[in-house]
Amino acid sequence: MTRFFFCTAAIIIGATLAATVPARAQSVQNDSASQVVSLADLNLATAQGQTEARARxxxxxxxxxxxxxxxxxxDDRLACQRQAFRDARRELTHKTLEQHAYTEVASNAH
Known part of the structure; x- marks a missing residue:
């Protein structure tokens, strides 16, 4: 019988947002890893910025x-990747909305 344990992968966007991802993986211990992905140089309000963010x-x-x-x-690694990417995209969406709201307020502050 195969026993499944949870592994956690986290992609940290910028310095303030984090996505923690549980994914099923065969393992004898509970592993975790994270990686910081800087998006500070991207304009997330543009298609080009969004495309580059997704690639990163x-x-x-x-x-x-x-x-x-x-x-x-x-299969387990691919499931982990899909879940990590999906959760990071959710965080990216929130960050994009925040950036867009800030841009709107700044442009209306003339």
Whole structure:
């Protein structure tokens, strides 16, 4: 019988937002990893900024899930990547809305 334990992958966006991701992985211990992904140089209100942010988050998800799931099946690592990316995207959406709201307020403050 295979026993499943939870591994945690976290992608930290900028300095203030974090997404913690539980994903099923075969392991004998509870592993976790995180990676900081800076988006400070991106304008998240543009399509180009969003595309670059998604690319960075995708690479981070691949990296941390490979790190904590080196001995896991490919399916488990892919499930971890999908969940890490999905949770990080949720955080990115919040950050984008915050940035857009700040831009709106600043542009209306003439």
């Amino acid at each position: 988050l995708g690479l981070a998800a691949e990296h941390i899930c490979a790190k904590i799931g080196a001995n896991d099946s490919v």
